């Protein structure tokens with residue numbers, strides 16, 4: 588999959604765009620770009636929070652087969668999955684926001700001192716991106732509200748800030764796992780001006 592890196596603000600992505608960021612499974616959008624998501628899209632935050640809290644209560648295990656060794660690892664949902672949040676009316680009508688689809692990649696169970704190690708985050712990223720691809724391909728098939736969508740997926744350099752993972756490692760996974768994806772022409776990675784290459 589072709590990725591293009593530009594400098595700018597992820598939230599300037601066009602109306603109808605899909606925006607990707609990495610999330611913890613505890614229901615917190617407390618820092619980094621997640622904090623901006625929470626401020627700009629409070630209803631989308633509630634959607635994410637409710638998803639996390641319901642799964643934390645139910646403790647639903649699922650098995651991730653290691654992408655290198657195929658060894659099974661049992662983790663609790665939503666770790667290693669993606670949540671796709673459709674544009675929320677409360678967010679785009681009241682706040683004149685754009686109709687952005689938000690993709691949460693659950694790459695670390697916890698955050699702060701509890702954040703997972705980089706290799707664990709990267710392995711979880713493989714599974715979360717595969718899950719995102721499956722869900723997006725299904726969405727495109729049914730065209731559920733994706734009419735304004737320009738066929739591009741916009742992403743921040745997820746995992747590379749508070750999750751402490753070198754961006755090129757996550758980018759390699761994104762490019763590999765989205766290769767040949769139906770419906771997506773390009774992934775646009777948006778990097779803040781102050782960040783170097």
Ligand SMILES: Nc1ncnc2c1ncn2[C@@H]1O[C@H](COP(=O)(O)OP(=O)(O)OC[C@H]2O[C@H](OP(=O)(O)O)[C@H](O)[C@@H]2O)[C@@H](O)[C@H]1O
Nearest residue numbers: 596597609617618619620621698743745746747748749750
């Ligand atoms: N407007 C903007 N446009 C484009 N790029 C922007 C931007 N603003 C910042 N960036 C860049 O986006 C990258 C990601 O960096 P981040 O540190 O945010 O995310 P991450 O994926 O490493 O970690 C996730 C955990 O951090 C959060 O906060 P809490 O843990 O809750 O406190 C979550 O909840 C998770 O848990 C860095 O390159 C930032 O420069």
